[in-house]
Amino acid sequence: MKMKRNLSQILKISVVALVGFVGIAAVNTDHGKYFEISKNIEIFTNLYKEINTYYVDDIDPARLMRTGVDAMLESLDPYTNYISESEIEGFRYITEGKYNGIGARMNKVGDYVTITESFEGCPAQKAGLKVGDVVISIDGKSAKGKTTDDVSDILKGFPGTEVAMTVQRPGSKKPLKITMLREEVKVPNVPFSGMVSDKIGYVSLSTFTRNAGKNVGDALKKLKEEHPGMEGVIFDLRGNGGGLLTEAVNVSNVFIPKGEMVVTTKGKVADWDRSFKTLNKPVDQEIPLVVLIDKGSASASEIVSGVLQDLDRGVLIGQRSYGKGLVQNTRDVGYNSRVKLTTAKYYIPSGRCIQGVKYKDGEPLDIPDNERTPFKTRNGRTVMDGGGVKPDMALEKTTDLSVIKSLVKKRLIFDYVTQYTLTHPTIPAVKDFTFTDFNGFLQFLEEKNYHYETDSERLLESLKTKSAEEKYFTNIQSELAAIENKILSEKKNDLTKYKSTIVDLIEKDIASRYYYQKGKIQVALKNDQEIKEAINILGDKGKYNSFLKK
Numbered sequence: 001m002k003m004k005r006n007l008s009q010i011l012k013i014s015v016v017a018l019v020g021f022v023g024i025a026a027v028n029t030d031h032g033k034y035f036e037i038s039k040n041i042e043i044f045t046n047l048y049k050e051i052n053t054y055y056v057d058d059i060d061p062a063r064l065m066r067t068g069v070d071a072m073l074e075s076l077d078p079y080t081n082y083i084s085e086s087e088i089e090g091f092r093y094i095t096e097g098k099y100n101g102i103g104a105r106m107n108k109v110g111d112y113v114t115i116t117e118s119f120e121g122c123p124a125q126k127a128g129l130k131v132g133d134v135v136i137s138i139d140g141k142s143a144k145g146k147t148t149d150d151v152s153d154i155l156k157g158f159p160g161t162e163v164a165m166t167v168q169r170p171g172s173k174k175p176l177k178i179t180m181l182r183e184e185v186k187v188p189n190v191p192f193s194g195m196v197s198d199k200i201g202y203v204s205l206s207t208f209t210r211n212a213g214k215n216v217g218d219a220l221k222k223l224k225e226e227h228p229g230m231e232g233v234i235f236d237l238r239g240n241g242g243g244l245l246t247e248a249v250n251v252s253n254v255f256i257p258k259g260e261m262v263v264t265t266k267g268k269v270a271d272w273d274r275s276f277k278t279l280n281k282p283v284d285q286e287i288p289l290v291v292l293i294d295k296g297s298a299s300a301s302e303i304v305s306g307v308l309q310d311l312d313r314g315v316l317i318g319q320r321s322y323g324k325g326l327v328q329n330t331r332d333v334g335y336n337s338r339v340k341l342t343t344a345k346y347y348i349p350s351g352r353c354i355q356g357v358k359y360k361d362g363e364p365l366d367i368p369d370n371e372r373t374p375f376k377t378r379n380g381r382t383v384m385d386g387g388g389v390k391p392d393m394a395l396e397k398t399t400d401l402s403v404i405k406s407l408v409k410k411r412l413i414f415d416y417v418t419q420y421t422l423t424h425p426t427i428p429a430v431k432d433f434t435f436t437d438f439n440g441f442l443q444f445l446e447e448k449n450y451h452y453e454t455d456s457e458r459l460l461e462s463l464k465t466k467s468a469e470e471k472y473f474t475n476i477q478s479e480l481a482a483i484e485n486k487i488l489s490e491k492k493n494d495l496t497k498y499k500s501t502i503v504d505l506i507e508k509d510i511a512s513r514y515y516y517q518k519g520k521i522q523v524a525l526k527n528d529q530e531i532k533e534a535i536n537i538l539g540d541k542g543k544y545n546s547f548l549k550k
Helices: 001-029 031-054 060-074 086-094 125-127 148-155 212-226 245-253 302-309 402-409 412-422 439-448 455-469 473-491 499-529 529-538 542-547
Strands: 082-083 096-103 104-109 112-118 136-139 162-168 176-181 184-186 192-195 200-204 232-236 261-267 272-276 288-292 315-318 325-333 337-347 372-377 382-384
Touching: 031 060, 060 082, 060 112, 086 096, 112 125, 125 176, 136 148, 136 382, 192 212, 192 439, 192 499, 200 212, 200 529, 212 232, 232 529, 245 261, 245 272, 245 302, 261 302, 288 302, 288 529, 302 315, 315 529, 315 542, 402 412, 402 499, 412 499, 439 499, 455 473, 499 529, 529 542
Parallel strands: 200 232, 232 288, 288 315
Antiparallel strands: 082 337, 096 184, 104 112, 112 136, 136 162, 162 176, 192 200, 261 272, 261 337, 325 337, 372 382
């Protein structure tokens, strides 16, 4: 009770301080607005105090406040977030591409967290931790029920400190104890660059962390030096969720001249509005360029791809990008915590903003072209605002099919590859490796009693329910049954129909277990239909130029 009285006193002092601060601010600004702020802060603090003092069960004050803060920020947009002291390492990774930890990615499966990726040369890989290992305990404390974030936070820490994990490895009867020394983990933002044909180069950028522009420029320079006959470049931004705005400018500058306007930001605080131009000489502003994007390309990726499209500098291939045209800045809120808040919208050279305006479950919805505003590229081509960057050549993404999504979501490919590695200590070099046991994979699915539901089946069930409510079901029952049987018949062929896509996913997962991120990308280049289409376009100057004309 004494603790609660002390907390009440602290809260009262906080209210006085906050109201005093807001009162001072009100002298210089809109009095009515700041009166509302001070009033609601006082109500909130009193409510917080009363709940803490009189609620029937013990309350964790920090957790209760975090719930309130998260709910408040969630009502604004998906990108305004509170970053607590314990999350600062994660924030550092997003901005700098490095953090202090063991160098592994994880995901929760059932009651425990499972290792899903290990970075080459990092503590996890050097200590023998493997993809598929289930984390049972950390430093002697059970990890059962812990979330991925919980485990990740525990594993991060000062370089040189020791952490001991007990894992259950598939194929092993007894748990294994693995001890590691934490290090500064650096994840490269350009994980791979190379030639994908005799005359076409390739550069992949995974995130816009510090030095992204320099690293992309260096990769392109190296390709040009080693392959003087190179006639085109594929720049891969698929799955790149963005990062630093300044690096979007620097990456654009690799391909466009000095002094070009890249992006303008506009927000509530006029003094914060900025225009960003390229500052350096480009690495190559003439070489034909194809940019690959998909729905995972967001924010800084959309600035770069949108700028290159607006300036008719390259051809965009893939799927419409995510649609994030907002700029975030971080503000210190005390106790080594920050708030990352949206402060502006950004506009690319044509004048368009690509921000999605319709959301469902935090994800942007597709906006039809007739609801978007047209703008013009430098050559006079029509491009649209809102809802992401639309590629010049749209290609179907086979991984969006129901059968493929279900295999990934149920982790069946992951589990199969984990089983595969138990009987294959090594595999050939990536260029020589091919997965040939598709029948073995089908047998694995049978043993797991695999089944999935298509969108068509879900809609059919909804139609059955609605028709029964409206008294139509009896009259159309036979037709609905015929449709259902047809869907089931077609579903039986899906696994063989999309065999090439499934084999590609299996090969990439297998390669990543033995050759890490670089091996996964090399397999993807070997099988990727979008890469093949890009090579065809870059190899046909007439076709390439036709995309960039009015």
